[in-house]
Every structure is written in C-alpha cells, then in structure tokens.
Amino acid sequence: MGGASEPRSECPINAAVEAFGDRWSLIVLRDIVFGDRRYFRELQTNSIEGIASNILADRLKRLVASGLLTREDARPGQRARYSLTEPAIQLVPVFVQLGSWGIRHRPTSSALNAPAVLLEQGGPALWREFMDELRREHLGSELLARSPSVRERLNAAYLAAADSS
Structure with a gap:
C-alpha cells in the first residue's frame, strides 16, 4: 500500500490501487463508511x-499508514476508535460506482443491493450529502444535519429489501 513505501509507478490508477485497492482494505473502508463500524470488534x-x-489488524494499520483512517489512541481498558479522513470520505463516489458495477455484472443480494441502488439513483447530490454527514461524524465538521440522514435512508432501504425477500 502507499504511504510508507515508494509507489511502483507515477500512474494515478496505480497510486489509488496502492492506497486502498486490495480486497480487504476496500471491505474495511466499506464497513466504516456504510456500516458506521468504528472499532476493531465491530468490524470483525x-x-x-x-x-x-x-x-483486519493488518488492514487497519495499512489504512492508517496510507492516510485513509486515523486511530484514536486508547488508554488502557479502552477500545481504539477509527475515523475516516477526508481522502477516505472522497471515496464515496468510487464505492457507489463499484456497487453499481457489481449489481450489473455479478451475483448479488437484493437486500444488499438496496442501499447501492438508492445511492445510484440519488446521484452526486445524495453522495455529497452523505459525504457531509461522514465529515460531521468523523471529522467533527459543523455542517447542518438533515433529517432523515442518508445513513438512515440507506438502512431503511436495506431493511425494506430484506423484509420483502
């Protein structure tokens, strides 16, 4: 992964893949972005x-080293909390596009598709709104909250699809 080591090339696609491109890193980021899981045990x-x-431990260390996550150091007896950085938050459109591609070209679950479909249909305006929510949650941004939140709408879409399955 990027960050500590020299990149293999100066290609922007290579630079992105080195920062977050392996399967588990993307899954960990997905679970933090969409699942609001901030602690090791929640993620596992x-x-x-x-x-x-x-x-998981290796990927969390790599994501911190590459600047996509921060780790709030825990005192003895406390759990370390992970937060997204601005570059990680800016991956939301990438996740939406990956999800859209997955729905079209791979076998997937209708319940797990529902949030991806909602994000795809909502387009860039919904993505920006979700990214603003993530900035409030992870970076302490003071942007105004909207009700219901995008996360609440994504969870509702998932639950509705799961109930109809």
Whole structure:
C-alpha cells in the first residue's frame, strides 16, 4: 500500500490501487463508511465476509499508514476508535460506482443491493450529502444535519429489501 513505501509507478490508477485497492482494505473502508463500524470488534464480528482478526489488524494499520483512517489512541481498558479522513470520505463516489458495477455484472443480494441502488439513483447530490454527514461524524465538521440522514435512508432501504425477500 502507499504511504510508507515508494509507489511502483507515477500512474494515478496505480497510486489509488496502492492506497486502498486490495480486497480487504476496500471491505474495511466499506464497513466504516456504510456500516458506521468504528472499532476493531465491530468490524470483525459484523463482517459478512468473515475477515480474520490478523487480516483486519493488518488492514487497519495499512489504512492508517496510507492516510485513509486515523486511530484514536486508547488508554488502557479502552477500545481504539477509527475515523475516516477526508481522502477516505472522497471515496464515496468510487464505492457507489463499484456497487453499481457489481449489481450489473455479478451475483448479488437484493437486500444488499438496496442501499447501492438508492445511492445510484440519488446521484452526486445524495453522495455529497452523505459525504457531509461522514465529515460531521468523523471529522467533527459543523455542517447542518438533515433529517432523515442518508445513513438512515440507506438502512431503511436495506431493511425494506430484506423484509420483502
């Protein structure tokens, strides 16, 4: 991954892939962005892909080193909390496009598709609104909150699709 080591080339696609491009890094970022999971145990126990603890620990370290996450140091007896950085928040449109591609070209679940469809249909305006929410949650931005939040709408879409399955 990028950050600590020299990139293999100066190609912008390579630079992006080196920063967040392996499967588990994208899954960890997805779970923080869309699942609001901020702690190691939440990320591990709620992983629908079943990430192993050693892989999760490695990816969290890599994502911090590459500047996509920050780790709030925990005192003894406390859990370390992870937060998205601005560059990670700016990945929301990338996740939307990956989800749209996945729906069209891979076998997926209708319940898991529902939030991706909502984001695709909402377009860039909804993506910006969601990114603003993430900035409030992860960076402490003072932007005005809207009700219901995009996260609440994504969860409602998921639950409605899951109930109809």
